[in-house]
Amino acid sequence: MENIVQNLQTVPLNHYILFSTLIFSIGVIGVLIRRNMIIMMMSIELMLNAVNLLLAAFSVHHGDSSGQVFVFFIMALAAAEVAVGLAIIIMVYRNTKSVDIDALNKLRW
Amino acid sequence: MLAFIWLIPLLPLLGFIINGLGQRSFSKSFIGILASGAVFASFILSVAVFSDVWSARQAGEEAVFTQEIFEWFAVGDLQVSLTFLVDPLSSIMLLIITGIGFLIHLYAIGYMKHDAGFGKFFAYLNLFIFFMLLLVLGSNYLVLFIGWEGVGLCSYLLIGFWYTNPRYASAAKKAFVMNRIGDLGFLLALFFIFGTFGTLEYAGIFSAAKDFPMGDITLLTITLLLFIAATGKSAQIPLFTWLPDAMAGPTPVSALIHAATMVTAGIYLIARSNILFTLSPITLQLITIIGLATALLGAIIALTQTDIKKVLAYSTVSQLGYMFVGLGVGAFTGAFFHVITHAFFKALLFLGAGSVIHAMSDEQDMRKMGALKKSLPITFSTMLIGTIAIAGIPPFSGFFSKDEILAYAYAAHPIYWVLGFLAALCTAFYMFRLIFLTFYGSFRGTASQQEHLHESPASMTIPLIILAILAMVGGFLNVPEALGGGHALANFLAPIFADSAAIKAAPTIAHSTEYLLMGVSVVGALVMAGYAYFLFVKKADIPSEERSGMAKLSYHKFYIDELYDWLLVNPLKWSSQVFYTVVERLGIDGLVNGIGRGIGGAGRTVRLLQSGYITFYLFMMVLGVILLFVYGLVSI
Amino acid sequence: MNNLFTLLLLPLLTSVILAFIKEQRPAKYVALLLALLNFAATLPFLCLFQADASIQFQQQFDWITALNIRLHIGLDGISLPFVLLTNMLIPLIICTSYRRAVRPGMYALMSFMQVGLLLVFMSLDAFSFYVGWEAALIPIYFICALWGDGDRIRIHLKFFVYTFFGSLLMLLAIIYLGQQAGSYEWSTLKSLNLTAMEQAYIFWAFFIAFAIKIPIFPFHTWQPATYTHAPTTGTMLLAGIMLKMGIFGLVRWLLPLTPHAVHQYGSWVLILAIIGIVYASIIAIKQQDIKRLIAYSSIAHVGLIVAGIFSGSPQGLQGALLQMFNHGVSVVGLFFIMEILSTQLQTRNIQDFGGIATRAPRLAIVFLIILMGAIGLPLTNGFIGEFLLLIGVYKQGVWYAAFAGLTLIFGAVYMLRLYQKTMLGTLAPGASDFQDIKGMDFITLLLISAIVIFLGIFPGSLLQLSEAAVNQLLVDLSTVKSLY
Structure with a gap:
């Protein structure tokens, strides 16, 4: 256990940050340019996981476990979110026969 | 008799009130007698008052008598009381008003006999006598x-x-x-x-x-x-x-x-x-x-x-x-x-x-x-x-x-x-x-x-x-x-x-x-x-x-009525119309409504941003976050 | 029974009780009974009141301690006539609806409005004043918007937003004053030493709020439309009592709080008021809608009241207090007569009336008395009011008085036109089966006529209440004047 932590600490923090940023950006761009709701959900998950990764990395870096506690919180939250989100998408699909996000433009003006 | 000055206008007033209230139920002769009687009683009192004034004048006095009834109102330095004044001038006016008034009441009994508004007429006539007496008696x-x-x-x-x-x-x-x-x-x-x-x-x-x-x-x-x-x-x-x-x-x-x-x-x-x-x-x-x-x-x-x-x-x-x-x-x-x-x-x-x-x-x-x-x-x-x-x-x-x-x-x-x-x-x-x-x-x-x-x-x-x-x-x-x-x-x-x-x-x-x-x-x-x-x-x-x-x-009375119509009445009517339609409706209220409409118009324009496309909202959000970052970086 | 809170709690209780009565008939009885009870509760205060400049029957408790806000109420010679008017007019207004179909909910709203009005008139704390100010607005908005006619939603929204805009300015001024003084207490605010600049801002903020409510030219344009399209009960509440809030605000808050600004800008207000008198009178001359005609006449009358307030003389101020009472009484009478006429003929166009005096002699008489009160004939209440107001205005300048006095002539023109076109002349085709007033309608109008004549002969009964308070106010104003 001790070993793993030390091994992890040998990877510089910047790498984690860069990596997370990359994943996060992919997620943002995915949300922005894709119109399929399921893919958008997946992109959101990507963003959440990028943040999770970063939290974990900092937690190891500082040797403080509270960061990892947050990760678990977020994972639980993400699971709940996906459950609700997918349910909504299914309902939308049943009503509009589509998972295109632009089908949901009734709420305007 | 000068103590009874207050009765002189009061009697016609009472005649007015009684006749006014009972004009429908009283008989015409009763109304006529009541109204003329009230004025006649005032006339008798006026004669008595006049003779007092006359004898005072004969004795070489100024013959001015006042009688305060009650203080009407007092505000700041303005005090007005309902006071009656009898002097040679008003005593003669009293005689004219009540004397001729009585004769005309008498005359009107015959003249108005067939009129449906008999009671109302005498009530008004008595009220007139009351006000006229007040006019000349005021001090x-x-x-x-x-x-x-x-x-x-x-x-x-x-x-x-x-x-x-x-x-x-x-x-x-x-x-x-x-x-x-x-x-x-x-x-x-x-x-x-x-x-x-x-x-x-x-x-x-x-x-x-x-x-x-x-x-x-x-x-x-x-x-x-x-x-x-x-x-x-x-x-x-x-x-x-x-x-x-x-x-x-x-x-x-x-x-x-x-x-x-x-x-x-x-x-x-x-x-x-x-x-x-x-x-x-x-x-x-x-x-x-x-x-x-x-x-x-x-x-x-x-x-x-x-x-x-x-x-x-x-x-x-x-x-x-x-x-x-x-x-x-x-x-x-x-x-x-x-x-x-x-x-x-x-x-x-x-x-x-x-x-x-x-x-x-x-x-x-x-x-x-x-x-x-x-x-x-x-x-x-x-x-x-x-x-x-x-x-x-x-x-x-x-x-x-x-x-x-x-x-x-x-x-x-x-x-x-x-x-x-x-x-x-x-x-x-x-x-x-x-x-x-x-x-x-x-x-x-x-x-x-x-x-x-x-x-x-x-x-x-x-x-x-x-x-x-x-x-x-x-x-x-x-x-x-x-x-x-x-x-x-x-x-x-x-x-x-x-x-x-x-x-x-x-x-x-x-x-x-x-x-x-x-x-x-x-x-x-x-x-x-x-x-x-x-x-x-x-x-x-x-x-x-x-x-x-x-x-x-x-x-045609020198067309004076027409002149007044042309000079005063019509311009007044005209300006009433203009004030209402132009100044009021278009001007002042137009300004108020215009402000309201301006705000409404601004709302109508800005709400177009709420297009209903979620991707657009997301894009704006991300843009906002990025701008905040940039601002944060620049301001450091 | 001389705890002033009873006056506030009683209508509040009334309003709650009435809210649960769904049937029209019992609602009417209960409303009238409780309103009369409320009026009766006012009388002890009237009897126990000492006619001096002090504030009496004070009651208070801490409301929001963190902000040093208290619910502090009391009566003095200035507020007593307003309280009396409110508690007297509410039963009268309920009487006017006695023989008409009225939704029970209206009575509950009316009583709730009464709470707000009384709070405004009795409050000695700027914050609770503001609370009352708004609390009175909301029920009247619902009364008007729910049971009005025509384009009622839009018109009454405009009324609501317009007055609310004014209130917002006032709220800002109150908050500023509260920050400066650390308290919202009237006496504390009064003794604040504000610079001329501060006073000017506060003056205009308050003034616009009051000017919209009263309304003073050129802030009046909501008024004719609102009065015309409100249910007549609502119109009576608005014209009879509601606008008195603005007049009260001028006397209670504006004059003592910003004396310097009053000296500086008072003549501007005077000019606005006088323009309003002449302007509204001229417009009233050719109005076809009788309700609108009375609405414009009301603007002219309150214009004179405001002019009197800003004349800074005892006659002007006392006249204003008397005339606001008179105006409340006579405007309720006029709108009620209008309602009687228009419900029977199903029209408000003046051209569709005529000759009704032949069908309704009783109505013709009370109408004439109330009308003469409105145009200020001596021995009616309107005369003393107008006379005192005009004397007050005269002290500011002869030409002011001459122009303001035009209301005497124009008032006669439009009011007599109204009387002639409705009551006199040949009988209008639609009026052949016009029913004369009877029962409660007749009693109500007789009561109003009696007040009109009583106050014309014995104006002192009302004037003496406010004499000391007005003199004190004027002393305060003039001492401050010498400071700057």
């Missing part, structure tokens, strides 16, 4: 003003008595509004008086006013404003056009309100405030000129009128003009004397005219009358007496009062006398024209009217006879020195005008001049009477519809 200008506006209200109610006729209702409104114009002048005068003297009580004002210099600018303003008020109530140029229209009211009303009492309130006001006016020679000059102009204008218009009541109405305007001339040239006693005699003979003439109209089944056009002498002997003889009195033929009352005014006018400036004399000539002509057209010649009405011709009942003829006697002998109240008289009235009234007399002594005219002036006017009146006889009896020249030149102008 300050504000109580006078209560009466002043109150009689205006009664005049409104009684002119519009037959209100189902829209023309009558309009005449009533016109009278009220024109009076209100004068009343604004009155109110402003009150403010000036209060501002200058700090009180509205006569006693305080007049004793302080004595110390003002001649021609003081404040007094000038006050008197001008008071004169405006008087022109409204007493139907002088420019506010006289309501009075002829006021003939829409029942004839007793015309006799009481629009001839004998209410319209002389303006003269009472000026006579009461004589000291203020004496100190403002410019105002007096103006009063003389306006009075002369009104006397002439009224007389000229009366020359061609064919409605019997219209002739008398313009005659009233003209005679009121005389009274103002009297005031203007400083003949306060003379003017007031003319008020008294005019009350006698003009009430008589109106009541006579009412009797004629009554007999003619409500016909008022003189062209459809004629030869009524036989069927209406009492009416004829009493009206003839009235005519002789108004024409200024001695020894009847009008001669004395008119000639006193004319003598003073001559002393002020001969041209005043000439103009007054011209008006007197017209007066004699139109009055005899009225008599001849109505009572002489051949009957020109319909057959059914002829069948109904009858002399009026006793309740109508008795007042006529009494007034005729008064019109005959009323002149001896104040016989001038030149004719061996003792100026009884002038002596009685002396304390009222004492301050004015001290400032401006009465002009002295040589007796020979006075005889000459009298002679000329009497001869002139007789000549005009003869000319009228020649035209309307000898030549039987009945006025036709076609007129030309002056006659047309006179018949």
Whole structure:
């Protein structure tokens, strides 16, 4: 256990940050340019996981476990979110026969 | 009897209240007796009060009695109490109002017998007497003003008595509004008086006013404003056009309100405030000129009128003009004397005219009358007496009062006398024209009217006879020195005008001049009477519809009503429309609505951003986050 | 019974009780009964009131301690006439609806509004004043918007937003004052030493709020439309009592709080008021809708009241207090008569009336009395009010008084036109089966006429209440004047 932590600490923090940023950006761009709701959900998950990764990395870096506690919180939250989100998408699909996000433009003006 | 002054106005008020509440349930005879009885009781009290004042005057006292009823209101330095004042001036007014008022009440019992609004009529008449008494009894200008506006209200109610006729209702409104114009002048005068003297009580004002210099600018303003008020109530140029229209009211009303009492309130006001006016020679000059102009204008218009009541109405305007001339040239006693005699003979003439109209089944056009002498002997003889009195033929009352005014006018400036004399000539002509057209010649009405011709009942003829006697002998109240008289009235009234007399002594005219002036006017009146006889009896020249030149102008009252419509009424209506549609709707409210619409418009534009596309919202969100980052970085 | 809170709690209780009564008939009875009870509860205060300048019957408790806000109420010579008017007019207004179909909910709203009004008139704390101010607005908005006619939603929204805008400015001023003084207490705010600049801002903020409510030219344009399209009960509440809030605000808050600004800008307000008098009178002359005609006449009348307040003389101020009472009474009478006329003929166009006096002599008489009160005939209440106000205005300048006095002439013109076109002339075709007033309608109008004449003959009964308080106010104003 001790070993793993030390091994992890040998990877510089910047790498984690860069990596997370990359994943996060992919997620943002995915949300922005894709119109399929399921893919958008997946992109959101990507963003959440990028943040999770970063939290974990900092937690190891500082040797403080509270960061990892947050990760678990977020994972639980993400699971709940996906459950609700997918349910909504299914309902939308049943009503509009589509998972295109632009089908949901009734709420305007 | 002076302790009972408060009863004098109270009795008619009670009559008004009782008759007003019970007008539907009481019988006509009860209403008539109650209303006339109330006025008669006031008359008895007035006589008692007058005799007290008279004996006090004989004893050489000033004879001024006051009685405070209650304090009306007090705000800051302004205290107004309802106080009654009896002095020679108001005691005579009391007699005129209640005396003639009673006779006219009596007359109206017969005249209004068949009218459905009998009870209402007498209630209003009693209310009028109440307000008129308040007007003359007040010891300050504000109580006078209560009466002043109150009689205006009664005049409104009684002119519009037959209100189902829209023309009558309009005449009533016109009278009220024109009076209100004068009343604004009155109110402003009150403010000036209060501002200058700090009180509205006569006693305080007049004793302080004595110390003002001649021609003081404040007094000038006050008197001008008071004169405006008087022109409204007493139907002088420019506010006289309501009075002829006021003939829409029942004839007793015309006799009481629009001839004998209410319209002389303006003269009472000026006579009461004589000291203020004496100190403002410019105002007096103006009063003389306006009075002369009104006397002439009224007389000229009366020359061609064919409605019997219209002739008398313009005659009233003209005679009121005389009274103002009297005031203007400083003949306060003379003017007031003319008020008294005019009350006698003009009430008589109106009541006579009412009797004629009554007999003619409500016909008022003189062209459809004629030869009524036989069927209406009492009416004829009493009206003839009235005519002789108004024409200024001695020894009847009008001669004395008119000639006193004319003598003073001559002393002020001969041209005043000439103009007054011209008006007197017209007066004699139109009055005899009225008599001849109505009572002489051949009957020109319909057959059914002829069948109904009858002399009026006793309740109508008795007042006529009494007034005729008064019109005959009323002149001896104040016989001038030149004719061996003792100026009884002038002596009685002396304390009222004492301050004015001290400032401006009465002009002295040589007796020979006075005889000459009298002679000329009497001869002139007789000549005009003869000319009228020649035209309307000898030549039987009945006025036709076609007129030309002056006659047309006179018949159409110099188009003054039309001028006022064009000059004042229509612009007012027009500006009302413009204010409402343009300034109000488009201007002010348009601005308010415009602000509302602007905000609404901004909302409508901005909400377009809410397109409903979630990707767009997300994009904006990300953009916002990025911009925040950039801002954060830059600001470091 | 001389705890002033009873006056606030009683209508509040009334409102709650009425909210649960769904039937029309019992609601009417209960509303009238409780309103009369409320009026009766006012009388002890009237009797016990000492006619001096002090503030009496004070009651207070801490409301929001953190902000030093207290619910502090009391009565003095200035507020007593307003309280009396409110508690007297509410039963009268309920009487006017007695023979008409009215939703029970209206009575509950009316009582709730009464709470707000009384709070405004009695409050000695700027915060609770503001609370009352808004609390009175909301029920009247619902009364008007729910049961009005025509384009009622839009018109009453405009009324609501317009007055609310004014209130917002006032709220800002109150908050500023509270920050400066650390308290919202009237007496504390009064003794604040504000610079001329501060006073100017506060003056205008308050003034616009009051000017919209009263309304003063040129902030009046909501008024004719609102009065015309509100249910007549609502119109009576608005014109009879609601606008008195603005007048009260001027006397209670504006004059004592910003005396310097009053000296500086008072003549501007005076001019605005006088323009309003002439302007509204002229517009009233040609109005075809009788309700709108009375609405414009009301603008002219309150214009004169405001002019009197800003004349800074005892006559002007006392006249304003008297005339606001008179105006409340007579405007309720006029709108009620309008309602009687228009419900029977199903029209409000003046041309469709005529000759109704032949059918309804009783109505003709009370109408005439109330009308004469409105045009200020001596021996009616309107005369004393107008006379005192005009004397007050005269002290500021003769020409002011001359122009303001035009209301005398124009008032006669439009009011007599109204009377002539409705009551006189030939009988209008639609009026052949016009029913004369009877029962409760007649009693109500008789009561109003009686007040009109009583106050005309004995104005002192009302004037003496406020005399000392007004004099004190004027002393305060003039001492401050000498400071600057």
